[in-house]
Amino acid sequence: xxxxxxxxxxxxxxxxxxxxxxxxxxxxxxxxxxxxxxxxxxxxxxxxxxxxxxxxxxxxxxxxxxxxxxxxxxxxxxxxxxxxxxxxxxxxxxxxxxxxxxxxxxxxxxxxxxxxxxxxxxxxxxxxxxxxxxxxxxxxxxxxxxxxxxxxxxxxxxxxxxxxxxxxxxxxxxxxxxxxxxxxxxxxxxxxxxxxxxxxxxxxxxxxxxxxxxxxxxxxxxxxxxxxxxxxxxxxxxxxxxxxxxxxxxxxxxxxxxxxxxxxxxxxxxxxxxxxxxxxxxxxxxxxxxxxxxxxxxxxxxxxxxxxxxxxxxxxxxxxxxxxxxxxxxxxxxxxxxxxxxxxxxxxxxxxxxxxxxxxxxxxxxxxxxxxxxxxxxxxxxxxxxxxxxxxxxxxxxxxxxxxxxxxxxxxxxxxxxxxxxxxxxxxxxxxxxxxxxxxxxxxxxxxxxxxxxxxxxxxxxxxxxxxxxxxxxxxxxxxxxxxxxxxxxxxxxxxxxxxxxxxxxxxxxxxxxxxxxxxxxxxxxxxxxxxxxxxxxxxxxxxxxxxxxxxxxxxxxxxxxxxxxxxxxxxxxxxxxxxxxxxxxxxxxxxxxxxxxxxxxxxxxxxxxxxxxxxxxxxxxxxxxxxxxxxxxxxxxxxxxxxxxxxxxxxxxxxxxxxxxxxxxxxxxxxxxxxxxxxxxxxxxxxxxxxxxxxxxxxxxxxxxxxxxxxxxxx
Numbered sequence: 001x002x003x004x005x006x007x008x009x010x011x012x013x014x015x016x017x018x019x020x021x022x023x024x025x026x027x028x029x030x031x032x033x034x035x036x037x038x039x040x041x042x043x044x045x046x047x048x049x050x051x052x053x054x055x056x057x058x059x060x061x062x063x064x065x066x067x068x069x070x071x072x073x074x075x076x077x078x079x080x081x082x083x084x085x086x087x088x089x090x091x092x093x094x095x096x097x098x099x100x101x102x103x104x105x106x107x108x109x110x111x112x113x114x115x116x117x118x119x120x121x122x123x124x125x126x127x128x129x130x131x132x133x134x135x136x137x138x139x140x141x142x143x144x145x146x147x148x149x150x151x152x153x154x155x156x157x158x159x160x161x162x163x164x165x166x167x168x169x170x171x172x173x174x175x176x177x178x179x180x181x182x183x184x185x186x187x188x189x190x191x192x193x194x195x196x197x198x199x200x201x202x203x204x205x206x207x208x209x210x211x212x213x214x215x216x217x218x219x220x221x222x223x224x225x226x227x228x229x230x231x232x233x234x235x236x237x238x239x240x241x242x243x244x245x246x247x248x249x250x251x252x253x254x255x256x257x258x259x260x261x262x263x264x265x266x267x268x269x270x271x272x273x274x275x276x277x278x279x280x281x282x283x284x285x286x287x288x289x290x291x292x293x294x295x296x297x298x299x300x301x302x303x304x305x306x307x308x309x310x311x312x313x314x315x316x317x318x319x320x321x322x323x324x325x326x327x328x329x330x331x332x333x334x335x336x337x338x339x340x341x342x343x344x345x346x347x348x349x350x351x352x353x354x355x356x357x358x359x360x361x362x363x364x365x366x367x368x369x370x371x372x373x374x375x376x377x378x379x380x381x382x383x384x385x386x387x388x389x390x391x392x393x394x395x396x397x398x399x400x401x402x403x404x405x406x407x408x409x410x411x412x413x414x415x416x417x418x419x420x421x422x423x424x425x426x427x428x429x430x431x432x433x434x435x436x437x438x439x440x441x442x443x444x445x446x447x448x449x450x451x452x453x454x455x456x457x458x459x460x461x462x463x464x465x466x467x468x469x470x471x472x473x474x475x476x477x478x479x480x481x482x483x484x485x486x487x488x489x490x491x492x493x494x495x496x497x498x499x500x501x502x503x504x505x506x507x508x509x510x511x512x513x514x515x516x517x518x519x520x521x522x523x524x525x526x527x528x529x530x531x532x533x534x535x536x537x538x539x540x541x542x543x544x545x546x547x548x549x550x551x552x553x554x555x556x557x558x559x560x561x562x563x564x565x566x567x568x569x570x571x572x573x574x575x576x577x578x579x580x581x582x583x584x585x586x587x588x589x590x591x592x593x594x595x596x597x598x599x600x601x602x603x604x605x606x607x608x609x610x611x612x613x614x615x616x617x618x619x620x621x622x623x624x625x626x627x628x629x630x631x632x633x634x635x636x637x638x639x640x641x642x643x644x645x646x647x648x649x650x651x652x653x654x655x656x657x658x659x660x661x662x663x664x665x666x667x668x669x670x671x672x673x674x675x676x677x678x679x680x681x682x683x684x685x686x687x688x689x690x691x692x693x694x695x696x697x698x699x700x701x702x703x704x705x706x707x708x709x710x711x712x713x714x715x716x
Contacts, residue, residue, distance in 0.1 A: 024066045025053040027083040031069075035078035037099070042074040065089040072118075073097040080124070082107035090114060096142070097121035106131050116140035120166065123147060133158040142166040144191065152176060152197075157183030164189040168216065169526075175199025181207040188396070191216040193240070200224040201246075206232035212396045214457055218242040218266075218528065225249075226270075231256040236393075238453055242266045242528070249279045262450050262529075274446075391479075392449075393468045394456030400426055402470065405479070410434070418560045423482060432467070433483070437476035437560050445471055448562045452478070455555045458527055462519030464542060464552040478559070483550050488512065489538035491547075492630060503669040506676050508547045509631045510708075513683070515549040516541055517705035520624060523554065524617050524701050531555070534615035536623040537604040538630065603637035603647050607693055618695035624704065625649075625690025632684055634667025649691045656688075682711050 021029075025048075032043050046056045054061035060068035066087045072094050079102035084093065090111040096118050103126030114135050125147040132138070133155025141159075144166045151174030152167065162184050172195040177183075181204030188210050198221040206229030208215075215237055222244040230239060231254030239255060240263055247269025250256065261274045271279035391402040410422040419436040426432070448471060456466045470477040485491075494501035504512075523531045533540075533554055540553045602609075606622035609615070626637055629648050639651040646654070655665050663671055666680060673680075686707055692698045699707075 020051050021048050022052050024087055025050065027086045028053050028056070028059065028066070028069070030083035031081040034081040035076050037075070037077035039075045042071055042076065060092075062089070068092040068094075070094040071098070075099060077101075080105055080108065084108055085110035087111055088113070092116045092118075094118040095122065100124055102126070104129060109134055113137055118142045119146065120144040121146075125149065127151075128153050128156075130155045132156055135159055136161070138162055139186075140164040143170065144168040146170055148172060150174070154178065159184070161186050163187060163210075166191040167195065168192060169194040171195065172197055176202050178202075179204070181205040184208065186210055188212050192220065193217065194219045196221055198222060198245075201227055201230070203227040203229045206230050208233060211237050213394075214238045214240055216240045217244070220244050222246060226251055226256070228253060228256075230254075238457070239263060240457075240528070246270055250275065262454055391468055391470050394453065394466060398468050400428075400430065405432075405434070405470075405477075418556060431482040431484075433464075433480040435478045435480070435556075437478065444562050448476075448559065451555065451559060451562060454528065455559075458523075458531075458554070460519055460522040462515045462549055462551060463522065463554065464550045480552070481550075483542035483544055483552070485543035485545065485547065487539050488541040488543060488549065488627075491543060492538060492634065493636065503634070503667070504547075504631075506670040506673045506680070509670070510679065510683070511547065512541070512543070512549045513628055513631060514705070514708045516551060516624065516627070517701060517708055519549070519551045520620060520701045521705050523551075524620070530617075532615045532617055533620050533623075535604075536620055536627070538627060541627075606695065608695060616695065617701065618698050621690050621698045621701055621704065622692075622695075624701065625687045625698075628683060628687035628690065632667065632670075632680060632687065633665055634669060652684075652688070679711060683708075 029046060029048070032046050035043065038044075042057055044057075046053065050056070052061070052064060053059050053066060054064065058069060058071035059066055060070070067089050068091060069084065069087075070092065073096070075098060076095070077099040080095075080100055082105035084090065085105065085107035088111065091113055092115060093108075094116070097120070100119070100122040101124065104124065106129045109129060109131040112134055115137050116139060118140065120142045121144075123146065124143070127150030128143070128148060130153045132141075132153060136159070138159045139161050140163060142164065145168070147170065148167070149171040152172055154177040156162075156165075157177055157179045160183065163186055165184070165187060166189065168191045172192075175198060176192075180202050185207065187208050190208070190211060191214070193216040197217075201217065201222050201224070206227065209232075211233055215233065218240045219242070222241075224246065225248035226241065226246055228251040231251055233239065233255040235255050237255050242262070242264065243266030246264075246267040249272040250264060250270055252273065261276075264270050264275060271277045391400075391405065404426055405424065408424045408426045410424045413421040413423050413433065415421075422434045422436070424432045424434045452466070452469045456469070459465065464483060465481045466478060467481060468479040470479075489495075491504050520533065520536070523533060531554070533551065535553060535557065536551070540551065542550045542552050544550060604623040604626050606619040609619065626648060629635075629652055630637060633648070633652070635648060635651075637648045639646050639648055641651065652665065662677070662681070665684075670676075670680070686704060689697075689699055690704065
């Protein structure tokens with residue numbers, strides 16, 4: 001029977017007869033068998049006919065051995081096979097943003113040369129095996145956005161070379177391992193946010209001197225007081241402790257000093273600056289008046305009358321004491337007079353010969369001497385100038401400094417009521433977008449710093465990244481990634497002066513609206529404050545090299561207001577360029593009229609904007625719906641109908657009521673895609689749901705994004 005069974009097995013698996021695939025290839029094929037869905041065919045060229053897997057998609061070899069398996073964002077569904085652990089030279093595993101489920105196999109950590117393990121954005125669960133401590137060369141662990149639970153293994157602190165640890169958005173519980181701060185001495189990035197971690201924050205975390213960017217412990221259950229040792233972290237590190245159960249006074253030292261309240265909100269038990277909740281005298285660790293440095297314990301009590309001796313008689317001043325006081329007063333008055341006379345002469349000298357920077361030149365003209373008199377602007381803002389006059393990076397990728405920025409070539413991209421935007425090219429070729437916020441305002445630096453650092457923490461592929469900022473009395477700059485393909489308004493309508501214009505095909509339009517929806521989902525649901533954009537429109541959607549969308553100008557109105565400007569809702573619109581009037585030969589006669597972008601801005605605002613000052617998330621949904629209609633119809637948000645004008649939303653509603661043909665509604669440039677007509681109709685229905693007059697009837701942006709994703713899947 002056994003020879004017969006062997007014959008059957010060989011006959012059913014002919015690859016075993018002809019395959020010359022090495023052991024690593026067979027291990028990877030075992031991994032492939034654990035994947036039940038591969039909708040994009042990412043693993044189609046993984047087969048038995050090759051000698052080794054080095055030419056397979058996502059596989060990198062060195063000297064014939066597999067060193068990397070990287071298959072991100074391919075919608076792979078399955079579990080993680082233990083076979084990966086048998087790849088003895090494996091260094092990097094990147095399976096982020098797929099649909100893997102199940103637990104981490106213990107065998108995976110047999111690949112003891114592993115340097116990076118990136119699995120974020122899956123549905124993995126269970127605990128992290130203690131065997132992770134075997135990985136002596138591990139530098140990056142990113143398990144964020146999964147369903148891991150249990151405690152963080154104590155063995156993790158044995159990974160002395162670990163630089164990035166991101167366990168955010170899971171269900172981890174328990175306290176941090178003992179020795180967390182002294183063990184992970186190479187750690188540069190730490191994100192433990194959105195878990196259920198508890199206990200005390202280890203005091204030895206102040207030893208993590210290599211940390212950069214944001215140390216995020218927010219949205220957990222940490223208790224007790226904030227260790228003063230956290231102030232020993234590098235001063236440029238932003239420590240986010242929001243939404244825990246911390247209590248007691250906030251230490252004011254090192255990296256904890258001069259932080260805005262946004263780093264500590266959500267902890268009702270915390271007190272003291274920068275919060276408006278003062279510490280009571282019986283708060284442990286709080287400074288009572290008797291222990292404050294300026295009021296030592298032996299400070300004499302104050303009485304309204306003369307001091308009384310033991311005998312009960314008031315003691316008077318002696319004759320010699322009176323003489324000393326009188327002489328001192330006379331000398332003091334003389335000194336004040338001399339000082340006043342000196343300063344007056346210096347003021348005159350300054351006013352006669354100072355240049356525009358407040359310096360006066362000597363008569364010989366050989367140099368300049370600093371004027372010693374106090375100018376009004378300096379004396380009033382001296383206390384506000386702390387941490388100013390320098391470029392402040394918001395992430396580790398910022399490698400340029402202020403001098404390089406000021407020496408770079410700059411080209412004006414646009415102007416608005418909020419300032420000028422420049423395209424800046426550094427000497428090394430790096431291209432940035434720099435916005436000047438104007439010259440006003442010098443009293444609200446700390447408020448500006450808190451706001452801009454919160455915005456700088458936002459990281460999403462469909463949101464423009466704020467990389468750095470600069471603040472001084474005379475200049476406020478915001479430095480962003482440069483997005484090269486202009487904005488969506490120009491891509492839809494063109495603009496005046498364009499020699500040629502190629503409208504977007506439907507595939508690009510669908511890709512763009514899906515990307516914008518994902519970016520808005522991040523702002524609404526996953527950003528630290530669940531932000532509202534409040535000014536979403538095509539001018540604020542920039543397009544990358546592959547026409548991927550990037551939402552821009554988020555929080556700009558707020559920053560401009562803090563920086564000293566008073567931007568109105570209308571003046572905050574970016575650029576005043578006029579769209580080009582498109583009139584193809586088959587265009588309907590009631591072509592949209594040409595309006596400046598500034599005058600069109602209000603048409604993206606929800607109806608409740610006339611009554612409510614503060615935007616809501618449903619306000620953003622309405623704006624997004626108008627953008628969808630603009631993409632489908634190719635029209636501006638105001639339409640010319642005969643001799644009158646009508647906003648795009650009401651025009652569409654009128655077309656539906658009159659049962660006009662779909663061809664009369666669609667942009668003529670995409671009407672030719674007959675096979676995509678069902679998609680267009682579906683997007684039109686989504687748009688109409690978004691522009692409902694009542695905010696309660698509009699869907700959330702997450703529901704919109706999910707609907708668009710299902711639409712794309714059904715069309716594949």
